[in-house]
Structures are given as C-alpha cells and as structure tokens.
Amino acid sequence: YSSGLTAYTAKQANADGFLMMSGGAASTSVFTQNDMSFGLFPPAGVYTESALEGIAKAAAGIDAGTSTWPYAKRCGTGSGDCKSSIKVGFIQAAASFTRSQCDGGPGNARANGLTVATNEDGSDLVLEIPKSPTLAETVAALEQLKDAGVNVITTCTYYSTGMKLAAGLHNMTWAPYALTVSATIGTQNYADAVRGAGGFIYEYVLGYSIWHGSGSRIGEYTGLTSAEFVDRFSARFDGAKPSYHGAAQFGVGTALCKAIELAGTTSAAAVAAQLRTLKLAEFYTDISFDTNGQLAATMLVLQFASNYSKDATAEASIVYPDASKTTDIQFPMPDWPLRICWDTCNKVTGHCDESGKCVCNDSYQGANCEERVIRVTDTTTTTIILAVFGALFGVLLMVGLWRLIKFMKAAVEGKRKHEAARRQRVKAAVKSAVTMQSACYLVKFDTFLEMKRLRNHEYAREKGYLKTIDNYDDLVELVSNEPVVFFSHQWLSWDDPDPDQLQYNEMVASCHALCKMKGFDINDLYIFLDYLSIPQANMNMRLAAINTLGVFSSLAQYFVVVAPDSVHKDTGKP
Template identity: 35%
Template sequence: MNGDHRNYSGLVVGRKRYAVRLEWVEDESSKAGVASATQHATQDLDADFIVGGYSSGLTEISSAQADADFKVMVAPGACSPSAIVGNNTFGLLPPCGSYHVNPILAIVQAAEAVDARPLDSAVLPSFGPCFTGGGGCKSSLKVGVIRSEGVFPAATSAPVPGICAEQGIEVAEGVEGGPLLVTIPRRATTADVDMALDSLRAKEVNVIVASTYMDEAVTILNRTAALDYSLFAITFTATVGLPDYQLMVENGWWQGEFALGSVPWHHDLPGTGEFTGMTSAEFSSEFAALVDSHVYPSYHAAAAAAALVALFEAIERAGSLNTSAVAAELRSMQLQEFYGNISFDRESNQLISNGGLVIQEIATEATAEDVIVFPDALANHSMTFPMPPLAQRRCVLFGPDSTAGDDIPAVDRLSRQCSGNGMCTLEGYCECYGDFEGRLCDQSPSDELSTATLAAIASVAVVLAAAICIAVYMRRRQRKKRLVVVDKNGWTSCPELTAAKGITFHAFLSHKWPSGAASISSARLRRAPVPKSFVSS
C-alpha cells in the first residue's frame, strides 16, 4: 500500500533497486507457536528482517529468537520494555508506562475547568461539585484501578498511583493500605467483574482507570450500567478506537458511549509522511477500502504500517542489508510520518512518546465516532466530563423512570428525548420547555385549549347538520300534497303521495275522457280548485 501511494517500486539499496517479499508465518498467538514460527522465519526461510506479532508477551519470545539469529526486528504490537530483547529490536508502540498519563491529565484538566465555573444552584448538591461547579470537583476525584491478568495490563497499570499523586488526586486504598489495584481474569465473567466493581464502589471510587483488553472492557461497561454504578470518567487501554468497539456503539450499544481511551495514533492526526507521502486520512481511506469496511482502522494497523516504513527508510539510509548498519539508522532515526514522529529511545529502543492521544467515544443519530479530546493542540472535539449519570442516559434513550437492569435493549437513536419538548435531568426525569408538561413533556395548555376548541366546533357542526337535515325534511314535506280525486261523488281525499319537483298537485280520474271532461266542468261550477296535473285512466 505504501509503495502504491508514492508510486514507488522496491527499495533503493546503494545504487540498486530491490523488490520486497513478505513471508507470512503462523504463530498461533501462543508462546510455543511464536517460538517455532520465528525460528522458521530466521533459519529456514533465511529472512533478512523480522516484523513481530501482537502482544508484549509473544513479542518478547520472537525478539529473543531474532537477537539470537542476529536479525533486525521491528515490533508493532508490543509496549512492554521486557518485550525488547537485545539491541536489534525496535518497538513502534509507546512504552506501556505512558498509556495512562494523558487520560489522567485530561480528566484532571476537565475537573479544573468545572471548578472554574460558577456554582449552578439549579443542580442538586447531592450530585457533587463536578456537576454543580463552584469548586471542589478535582478534590472529589477518587481513582480505582482494574487490570486484566498479563504482561501488558500489569505494565500499563503499575504507574497509575504515581501519576495520580503527581496530579494531586486520590487513589482508593487497598486492604493493606496501598493503592487499590483490582485484578480480573482474561475474558472475565460477570461474577468476576461484579466483585471487582463492588470493591471499587465500596471505596467510593468515581474514576476507573482500566488496564484491560476489549473483552473485559465490554463486560465492565455492561455491568456498571446494570448495577447503576455512575462514574465521572472511565478510561481503557486497547479498547476505545478499535473498529469492533465503534461498530458496537454505532449499532446501539449505548453503554460504550463516553468512555476514554489512550492511543498513539488516530485517523484525524495531522501531518504528511516523509517516506510515504501519505496523511492519516489517506492511510485510513486506503486501509478501509482494502478490508472493505467503513470503520476507521485502529492504531494497531497504523503501527504495523509504520514499522515497515521505519524499516524501509533505515535500509535505504544504510544503503545496505547489514544488521548493524540498519539498526544504527533506526536508533538515530527522526522520521515524520502519518503515524507521527518516529524516533526511538537509544537505551530502550522503544518509540519516544509524548503520552499519546486521548479519545472519547461519542454517538449521533446516524453513527458513532471516537474523537480526540486531549491534548488541546490536537483535539478535534470537547471532552464530555463528567459522564452523564446513568439515570439521565437511560431517560434520554428510553424515557423517564427507566430503571437499571440486565435486559436494557440496544437503543434506537432516532427516538426523541422527552418528546422533543424537554430535556432529561440528572435524576432521570423530563424537564419540559415552555408550557409543555406531563411525564414525557407531550402535553401543554395550548394543546388542551385546541382540543376544547375543536370539541366546540364539532358540537356546532353537529347542531348545524341537524338543522339542515330538519330543513330539508320540512321542505320535502311541503312537497307532499293530498291526492284529489274527482269522481261522480265529488272530491274525496286519499293517502299522501310525494310529488315530483315542480308538481304541486296530482289528480287521478278513473273515467274516460268524455265523462272526465264533464266532471271537470262540474268541478268548475262548484268553484273547486283545478288540479295542475291531471291524469286520466
């Protein structure tokens, strides 16, 4: 992909151009597998260089084998110092100890910003100074640590108490007086996580710093919601910013919103690569097209690409495939790339980091996205702090009075908060705008007036309709005349018959015309009314 973008074919070594061949060797993501896979690559395939796999624990094994076979190795999936064995392995992830530095700084900065706001007397004091403002938010923060078993979680969580102490925020105490660091198994069960959360809640922890993988992170977020355990902030490693995480939130997993994460790279990171000529946006677009996904790639994908870029640049600078020469170029490298500045600490051979980026997962009606919220110089979105209480979040998504539980469905983001006529309070109730009222803000006096008016109009319409019907009936009755029969006995009356339009009288004469004419003459002599309609049988 890098070669295609820069219209570049192969590597220039000295004055010759060489093709690059990548051999994939399965390591089965196991210690035994990675040992034999690395040995097969270095000895059987006679690889000139090694690109490591994922995780610090496995990289440590492959790094030791590469060092034994005197090969340069670039490691895009390891952050632990113990994973770098010998002088010829170079890590493309920041040191594990730096992962939680910027998230904690971001939380502290956000709390200080709340303290600088005037007191909001409309907010109940029971919610605390991080919601009311007016001072006291930062001093109310209490941090608790959850970590999974393994090398990476241990390495990233160990510095947290010291970072918090430097920033002047409290860390919950454990049983023996030291900092409370709760360890859960890999792929922890609900019971494991509930026990960990109960211990943090008992210590009144309101900020959780989690050194976990995504499986455990998802369970932690689900259980905090089910247990109605509201936090001011929660930050994870190796979770927020992953494509699967974003897709889950996009598909309605509301529990994942507002979580923070620490990453060394983001698709919105500015800058153009000196070697690749690519921006982060271009890399993301090409990668998404390659894997046929609309979701942005994670930093793991970018780190793997950056590892190859750093290695190729070092080879061209050295003008040789010699291990010592290439390693020396990597050690002194200062390369500005879409991944950021690639340079390595001369003692540890790890990527020099400024603490990384802090991202936060946010959702809209149409999609979900992780945005940069810290440091300020690179931020593209403001940070939501404190996280809205769970009662308020449930009200926004499912309506007021929604309760915590295990069976809360994925949210339909097209639903309107408080019928679109109000907003959910911190307590989880609808506060209506203007003259709207009711539990869902779906009623207003103007609505009631309109209903009464419509009812009155309907009543008048019914009366008018009845009057019209009566008038029509009476008019038709006026058209009904008595049938006058002229016979030899004179005028007599018969039952009523309806006359056609324009006909006032009917007459029926049951005689032939000669005798009928005589009867008419007789009627005239009697001065009787002459029928206007005359029918003879």
C-alpha cells in the same frame, strides 16, 4: 500480536543475528532482552499517563471556572474542589500487557496531583478480573471500587474487558466522573457498538491510543495523512477501517525503510544504529525510540461524546493532548437518568430536564413524549342553548322524527355491514400471512456471489442454485435457525431489472456488511429476491408467489431496500 509471543520472537531473532521490529508489543521486558529489538508501541507503563493528565487538567479547569462543559458541577461540591475530590482506582485484565499498564497507573495519577485509592494495608487499590469477564465478575470489581470511594476508574484492558466495564456501569446505574480503558475505543468494533442499539452506554468512556484516523499529521517520509492511510487500508481490505494496531504495523515499515536508506545497507547492526537515533515525524506519530528500543511518543485520549450514538457515521474524537485534539474532553460524564432520557425521549416532541425527566411539548404526552394529545371541545354551552330553544323547534322535530329514525336504522345497518366486512378483511390478511400459495425459493449468499449479476428464477432453477421450502412450518423452522435477508429493488429497464449490475453490487455489499455486523458466514446467509425467487415464465405460478410475498417478507429477519441513484434504461428517467 502480543507481548507474550513477541518476547519469544525477539529471543530467536537475536539468536539468528537479525534485527526485529514489532508493531504489536508494549511490555518493556520484550525489548530489554537485547539491543536489536524495536517496537512501535510506547511502553505499557505510560498508557494511562495521557488520560490521567487530561482528567487532571479538565478538573483544574472546572475549579478555575473556565470549563464550558454543562455537567462540570458533578465534580466536587462546586466550590473549587473538583480536582481534590478525585479518587482514582484501577482494574486490570489478567494478562502481562495489561498488568504492565497498570503497574505505572498509580504513579501516573500521583504525578498529576490525583489521589489514589488504597487498600487497608496502604497498597494501591488495583483489582484484577479475567481478560473476558462475565458481567457478574465485572460488577463485583466495580462495586469494590465504588465502596472505596473511587470516582475515576482507570483500567488496563483488552476490547472484551473494556466493553464489559462500560456495560457494568450501566447495569449498576453508577456514573463515576470517568472510566478509562485501553485497546477498545479506537477499534471499529467499538464504533459499531456505539452506533448500535443501546450504544449510548459507550459514550463518554475515555480510551488511550497511540493513533487515530482523525489525526491531522502529515508523514514526513510517506507524505500520507491518517485519512489517506485509512482510505487505502479500507480499499484494500473490503471496507474495514484500521485501528492503531494496523497503523503501527505500517509504522514499522516506515521506520525500517527510512533507517535502511540512512544506513545505506541492510546490515542489521548498521540499520539498528540508525533506528536508535531516528527522529521521524509521521502521520502515525513522532517516531523515535527510547533506550530500550520502544516508541518514545505520547498517547492520544479518545472519546465518543454526547449523543454520538445517534449518528450512524460517528467516529471517536481526540480529546487530549491539546495539540492534537479535535474536540474538548467531556468530563465528568453525565449521570445515568439524563443519559437514559437522551436515548429514549423524543427530541422533536419533548426534551430532558436536568433530573433526567422527559418533558413533553404542548399536545404530546407519555413517558417518551410520543403520544399525541387529542383535545375535546366543551359542549356545555351548546347543550344549554338547545335546552332553551328546544321547544320552539318541537313541532318541526316531530315532523322529521320518523325520517331521523329511518336514517338512524339505515346508518346502524350500514355500520354493521361495514364492521363485518372489515373483520373479514382482517381475517383474510391474517390468513394470508401464514398461508403459502407458492413454495419459497432461496439462494445462499456464496452462490449469489458466483452468479456475478441478477439472474431470473428459471436460470437459478436449472443451475440447481435454489433451496425450496414447500410449507409454512418448514419455512418458520429454517428462519429460526438460519439468517435470511429479503431484498426489495427497482426495475431499471423493461426486460432486465439490473442491466448494469448496479443493484447487484449494492446487494453484495449489504450482505457483506450484514455478515460482518452479525458474525454470519457467507455460506449460512440466505437471500430472497423476487426476480430470483419468483417464477417468471409461468404467469399462474408467478401470481401465486406474489400473493405469498407477505409470508416471505414477514418471516425474513432482515429486510433491505436497494434503491441507489439510477436512470431507467428505456424511459431515461431517474
């Protein structure tokens, strides 16, 4: 999809006498070429409209004293001047779609009573960076906006641009009132980034989208809700969740089918005539078309709110317009010291104060309140008592002194032997972590898929499925260049660890998820699995491999425990 590609499709379709419907173009110039082209995205120029309107309304609420957001006081001086203090600046990615978005941005800001930053010549401050910029390029543009007094950054982006802008603000430790982006927040990749390491830097960013899976609308024609569409999509496409791009393509089919039914024919001209007057309430949005053939609908504003990065299942919330929102907008974003504290401070043993300092509860200390305080009792009183009454017990002490000395010598010798034994155990443990008593046997994930179930070592060996690594250095080299996952699992019967393929299916799903998350090809991922990787028939070989498990597990980059709810076939116990 793209406006650039669709522009040529529209030309050719019209030349061939066809009606064209697009679920992937927003530039108005695509649709003004003829009157037989229709698009399920709004015009690019309105993309920023809802976000700026939502920001202006949130600022007005702060000025009126009706905002319940704890960090509202960051906007303005606290004297009813939040909205008037806002200065909007723009950054666009270098592409026709994003330029079209930002063309309408300054007008959308002024229409909502917001001040737009300008250049020295009086023109609107709109900066351009590459579609996939470096961090340095991004920070340079952000620095220019900061120097111009901008505190609301409105951007026209693709996913790669939007991600870099959020990272740039973190790099600068600059927290403007708001950052808005396009084609970013509603994607599954963004949700994964929020939930991942360091995901807190992506919270509070506002995104514009025509659709989101949390919407509550029910389709007039399809009878579907957004949640049902997401479920069907995920079931068909290996668990993937659709962004608005996927929903827009479905919207194309919905509108086209409805128009064909209304026309009673597949004549392009007749169907186009029905599309021009179509009004269809769908889970995607209210579908109708403007005079250019583009979707005439309001964009949603999405946001991952405070501490959503701590929730492994978090999804974006709709925060504007009010009629569609699932939660309130969080504006302005908190400053970085507080956000960093929320990410690092132990919430059980401490809390963050307003300045962003992690304040520890009693009995805990350290920068993140994770160190337990050990309190030592004052023994001064005991010492004085012993000094006063010591003479009374002198004779008794002399009688027992030789026994005490004998005991102390025995204790010292015992401690020496204990320490020597402990050191020997540590040396043995270190040695066991780098000594392979057995070769390491691995299988590729694509081969594992062909097996259809868990197979034992001897079966895999006879089939030629196993990769054998005989020494430690070679194993280190392999795991340095190829991903390896170590699976730990249960035995669900005496003779077969997985008689119903319950654990096998979980392992396959885990590998697929790992490949998707890390970008691995299924041909590159190796698996270590005891039933498969440890000889079963020869007891001595089995014991040697078991004694080397510490080496295998310590070197594998990924360790997955497979323990689904299950019942042992022979014992009948969970």
